[in-house]
Amino acid sequence: NAGVTQTPKFQVLKTGQSMTLQCAQDMNHNSMYWYRQDPGMGLRLIYYSASEGTTDKGEVPNGYNVSRLNKREFSLRLESAAPSQTSVYFCASSKGWGSFDTEAFFGQGTRLTVV
């Protein structure tokens, strides 16, 4: 049981390049999330998917797109990377869909540097 798995763990991009961060969970969770973590700012929600087939913006969605590929996978795409997107990105999942169990499980994170 791997939980939430993210790839890659580290990435360096040049300004203007694009990339996709991959996330998969094997806990049969309905809801998935992408957060970014910056020093002194905690974790901020970028996008989320309450259930397969739906996606919604979070607190800081500009510059990102997401795809809920199926129930297991939720990807985050940077179309044209900017230095302001240098951050640690965490994917998370929870049972969601009206479940009383709301614990969110996090992946190991992706450290992204945009130069």
Place this chain on the structure above:
Amino acid sequence: GENVEQHPSTLSVQEGDSAVIKCTYSDSASNYFPWYKQELGKRPQLIIDIRSNVGEKKDQRIAVTLNKTAKHFSLHITETQPEDSAVYFCAASKPGTASKLTFGTGTRLQVTL
């Protein structure tokens, strides 16, 4: 939207002492308040959570209290140990089909020998 404030940003205690971290939230509709521990270079992991129908919850050396009227909740760690050193985040979410968490800015706890 929801706003969660967390204090202090850093906290240093001696081994065996207690540590208290406080958070306030703005949206009275929030009903779920988890605390996450994040060790250096690791993922955040849930250590304890509380729902709005409960005022206090304990798990061994860790306890969380919630004051819905004042909209604040606190993490209490007793008999601190060096392995408690980490960054702690509080968070809040509202009822719904997804647990969208709004996080505080974190408290770096250092337990010294």
